Amino acid sequence: MTKQFTLNVNGSDHTVEADPDTPLLYVLRDDLGLNNPHFGCGLGQCGACTVHLDGKPTHSCQRPISAVGDKKVVTLAGLGTPEHPHPLQTAYVQEQVPQCAYCINGWIMSAAAFLRDKEKPTDAQIRTALRHVKCRCGTHMAILRAVKRAAAMMG
């Protein structure tokens, strides 16, 4: 049975009807038209669906809408805009990071939370922090450059 839920996404409240067990990913994509989180594995293994819940990187494919509550949801679209970009978005464009770009929600949303909490991280700290995010095209070198560039902009 569907129920009504109110979600705060990228600063605005939205009311949706959904089965309580529906993963947040499908509500964002199909009900709210926020296509940026992607389905990659549905298993919490790759990061392509990552959003922030109250600032914490979360696999939206693993979080039922009934377990979102009043936590504030931020997607890649809510992280920054061309006019007011997040430093990681600026760095991603400057470093020309992605190949296919399907994975970028995982990297940018994970790295954004990491850089918020960790000033001037070392190379090893960045690698460890991002160890569970997948990129199949092999853009890891450019990702490292971009995260370091963003860290410098933020630090």
Next chain:
Amino acid sequence: MTKHEKPASFSRRALLKAGGALVVTIGARAAIDPAHATDGATAATTKPPLTPDQLSSYIAVNADGTVCAYFGKMDMGQGLSVAIRQMVAEELDVPFDRTRIYIGDTDTSVNQGGASGSTGIQDGGKQMRMAAAEARRILVEMAADKLGLPADQLTVTNGVVHATSDATKNVSYAELIGGKFFNVHLDWNGKYGNPLYAPGKAKPKNPKDYAIVGQPLPRDDIAPKVFAQADFAMDIKVPGMVHGRMIRPAIASAVPVKVDESSIADIPNAKVVWDKGFLGVVADKEWDAIKAAKQLKVEWSNASPPFPDQATLYDHIRQAPTRKREVGKQTGNVDETFKTAARVIEAEYEWPFQSHARMGPGCALVEIKDGHVTCWTGTQKAHFVQTGLASILQVPQDNVHVIWTTGPGSYGRSDADDCVADAAVLAKTVGKPVRLQYMRDQGTGWDPKAPASIHRVRAALDASGNVVAYDFLSKGFSRIDVDTNGSQPKDTLAGQTMGVALKSGDGFGFPGDSYGFANKRTAWETIAPLLDRASPLRSAHMRDPVGPQIHFASESFIDEVAAALNMDPVAFRLRYARDPRDIAVIKAAAEKAGWQTRPSPRKDQSGDTVAGRGIAYAQRGPTRVAVIAEVEVDRSTGRIWARKFFVAHDCGLIINPNGLHHAIENNVVQATSRTLWEEVKFNNKTVTSVDWRTYPILEMPEAPEQVDIVMIDHPEIAPSGAGEAASRPVPAAITNAVFDATGVRIRRAPLSPANVKSSLS
């Protein structure tokens, strides 16, 4: 930055507004307007047929003078669309930012082969360059007529044709043809796909005059993706669309014998689509479709697919009857020379099945309306998919419109084309547009696989240690068990599960090198697939098809011979490499790495962590790459860190060094992943590599510390492929470095911790 217009908002036969000026009537077949004829050149107010022999099929000029390029290949994220725009802008003498490109749409481009074999620039760019040069020639002729000056006294600057001696005597492209179409015949070679070539009369520019080609221009598709404004194929929605999911058997080759539709009766509007072995569900909501696919009660036939124990896979390949044998280069008399050799060195190498394992599994949207079919897909080959859809849906090809939209990575014949065919069957059956996305286990477990193989190599040495004969044989599953595209139902899971006649193709490959051994033979043999129909181990093209496995063997073996002769691996290669460009990349990589001449292995290390360096090089078509890897091996865990790479790359003329640099770097990292981690696991029922835990790939902590790249530019040599070439030498470069570090030669990929640890013990 502008938000990309959603492809979903284009309706078939609608008007495509390019740059807000030119209105291209897609697919119009109206007669040309003779009023616009000028001598030698014709402008038309309606578009000539979209055929390869028409200039308008490649180039158009908007009313505001911006230039549209229509390209029948795709950019899978390597910056090809920027490179093509550079080539077009260069030949037409228009500023780069006054060009637009439309790619992979069957209504606006001809079949140039799609993404295929790293031919985007090599073949696709060559055609676009000739078309743009011809467009310029026509425009200059039109200007000559209009200005009353001979064409050879005219120059083009920024899209304005003017007298060379007096820039005030001028007319712009926009004034000459803006908003109308070229109606100019090209000398088409009659071929479609990669070999399509249709030059005009124009001679293209001399590369020494290039101002735009060669510039490191950035990609403009990155910002929309980073700001979540770009649609991927999986993001397209159309009104009335339902969501589909497929159901695959737990035991390969099993087919449904009973399907209990009542088991999903509680899911709103969930429907079953079942035809022989084809089984899928649709529902209005995506989560409902996923739940229905899980919940549906299905009774499957008894099945026991002929899969060997994984541990005996390579024995199976050795013992399986050869279905086709092909001999490549053959010089001298190999067999006789081996009989009289002073010494023979032999080795055998093994490479596993690998999965594309794209970041997202296949996804396609198919809409069938009034006999017309529209499909959005991340396929590599939209035009071939058009043919496949026409076949599986039994409609004329002209009624099928395929719109390529960027997808989740693309490295060959992945699950993308299977997904289109499955979506088409679902859409036809339920009478609604269907967006079908596979689940992770289907993307990894059921995609076409890079073939597993063994490689036997031997070298004959004379008494002085010269290599006098060389014999290389690959034996493995075919690279075209299913074909490189989905143009025929037999090559898709939909066709195979519904029982169409099969025809498995045979193909493998040869090493690409210029080693000048006096007696030399290279050959391959293919064997039948383990399971002929709807197999999760059907084999097909995956990035640098069979290149990594062949050169894992050939370049490991060269190293083995060098070591046997106590020779430095670079010096040994330089002793036998004959092609000057091959020699140049080997030397350039060695110089970049600061290579110290000495034989492998090192014998000066103790402790758990040891380091080593290794080189490998290869030709891939006209492209040459040498790769030096520096690795660390933890002998206690078997873990390898491929810490540094030094790459020298020669693909002729460099169109865009920015795109090239990323292409090389990403190839190196992905190939490192394939070398160290990737192996499709299976049991006697099915493939058991179904997610990122069971099919691990390289993760960030093991990304290299450094990838240094030397890009050798040869403006005098036609540009050749760079999309895959750098993948080719990486496996052997790493393996040779592991040998240098440990003294142990590993001949089976992947060099996973378990494999390395057991090899070292």
